[in-house]
Amino acid sequence: MAVFVVEWTYAVDRAGREAVNAEHKAHLKDLAERGILLAGGPLPQDNTGLLVYRVEDRAALAELFVDDPYVQAGYVKQSLIREWQVNFGTLAGA
Template sequence: MAVFIVETHYDPAHSEERMAARPAHLVNLDRMLERGQLVNAGPLADGSGAVLIYTVPDRAALDHLLEADPYPKTAVQVTSVREWTPNYHFHP
């Protein structure tokens, strides 16, 4: 399994769209968490975006999950995807 850190940016011009899709986005995150695909996620303290940590077989699997997110692509953009090698094991 690979671990990826994904950073997103919220476009302030599309905040109404993002907030309208937020309930579906949170349900999607909960499902990924239950399936062991999502380790953790949360907004940045300044409200400009979020950081999500995924554990998936490979980059293609991650791309599939990111594409399926209910947030409109105009409202939330992925700004960084980095594969990460954690020093400690996650405890779901």
């Protein structure tokens, strides 16, 4: 399994995302309960969000994005995806 850090830059501000925010949060909660999403949330200083996933590979990660309500609504204008080798802390060995 690999850990990926994903930074999403949004095409609309927080108020503009409100229409599907509950569905987006429910989707992320489901992924967290299944051990796929390790951490996630907005970066308050920017119009961005940071998500940390544990998945088999980059292709599996891409499949998760298709089901996210923010992606489906066109709210994500850019995704910066990096594989992360976690050596220390509570996510080490994830």
